[in-house]
Amino acid sequence: MITHKKLPNGFEYIEVKNGVAEAKIALQGAHLFHYARVGKEPILWLSEVSDFEKGKAIRGGVPICWPWFGFNKDKALPQHGFARISMWEFVCSNELDEKTTVLTFKLTNSEKTLQIWHYKFELELRITISDKLTMELKTTNRDEKEFKITQALHTYFAVSHISDVAILGLDKKPYLNALTYKNEEQEGDITFNEEVDRVYQDVDDEIVLRDKNREIHIKNQGSSSVVVWNPWIEKTKRMSAMQENAYEYMLCIESANAFDDARAIKSQESHSLKAVIC
Numbered sequence: 001m002i003t004h005k006k007l008p009n010g011f012e013y014i015e016v017k018n019g020v021a022e023a024k025i026a027l028q029g030a031h032l033f034h035y036a037r038v039g040k041e042p043i044l045w046l047s048e049v050s051d052f053e054k055g056k057a058i059r060g061g062v063p064i065c066w067p068w069f070g071f072n073k074d075k076a077l078p079q080h081g082f083a084r085i086s087m088w089e090f091v092c093s094n095e096l097d098e099k100t101t102v103l104t105f106k107l108t109n110s111e112k113t114l115q116i117w118h119y120k121f122e123l124e125l126r127i128t129i130s131d132k133l134t135m136e137l138k139t140t141n142r143d144e145k146e147f148k149i150t151q152a153l154h155t156y157f158a159v160s161h162i163s164d165v166a167i168l169g170l171d172k173k174p175y176l177n178a179l180t181y182k183n184e185e186q187e188g189d190i191t192f193n194e195e196v197d198r199v200y201q202d203v204d205d206e207i208v209l210r211d212k213n214r215e216i217h218i219k220n221q222g223s224s225s226v227v228v229w230n231p232w233i234e235k236t237k238r239m240s241a242m243q244e245n246a247y248e249y250m251l252c253i254e255s256a257n258a259f260d261d262a263r264a265i266k267s268q269e270s271h272s273l274k275a276v277i278c
């Protein structure tokens with residue numbers, strides 16, 4: 001079942017419920033901010049003090065970073081691009097069976113986007129809610145000239161406690177340490193006891209988030225870079241919409257095309273970035 005909902009301030013979202021899972025997706029940013037299987041704990045983390053407000057990104061769920069990931073050279077432009085703070089069009093929903101709901105959202109260039117990013121584009125997000133969460137973000141170049149994007153499905157995962165989790169599947173992978181700007185290589189599993197902000201490259205395999213009582217598997221397509229991030233104590237204090245202890249209960253594993261994995265898309269061609277989480 002699909003229900004259109006509105007907060008008292010006018011902020012709109014869609015609630016999805018089917019036989020196996022439920023989800024919530026805001027029209028601003030086509031931002032999925034809740035996904036849980038029936039009777040199970042949510043997979044995604046959402047800040048208890050997140051904004052649900054026009055022009056502000058939701059803190060948690062899956063922000064869509066597009067058409068650039070991270071800072072823009074022009075510091076006046078928004079970090080992680082404009083897609084996550086733009087109003088998307090809800091195109092359609094399709095209940096394939098009692099366990100599978102597919103929703104499609106679209107964003108195209110406008111006068112406003114052309115002022116800050118000088119290309120015509122079509123961006124489509126297909127979200128499939130079933131016992132798996134599937135997100136496919138397709139960028140089509142509708143301009144005459146080629147363009148280059150960096151992007152991410154910036155997934156915030158809920159964890160029982162940051163000191164109890166490990167990320168498997170990135171052993172021996174090269175990464176850019178975004179805190180020191182040094183290139184390093186992963187040794188073994190990733191565990192957390194300090195701030196971590198890394199862009200892994202050459203990722204071609206499944207990633208596993210191992211928690212005390214569950215494992216989450218992440219499989220990406222059209223992507224060979226993965227960002228792993230936990231802000232830890234000091235950065236959390238500086239961030240918007242985060243409670244002081246929030247870093248203990250979340251981490252991000254972001255399905256990306258970032259840094260060396262930027263993608264050039266020719267006129268009328270497309271690129272799809274897909275993540276399957278189960």
Ligand SMILES: O=P(O)(O)OC[C@H]1O[C@H](O)[C@H](O)[C@@H](O)[C@@H]1O
Nearest residue numbers: 057079080178197227229239252
């Ligand atoms: O606060 P935001 O703009 O949502 O960014 C949140 C985080 O996103 C990514 O994971 C970056 O690697 C981090 O450096 C950044 O702090």
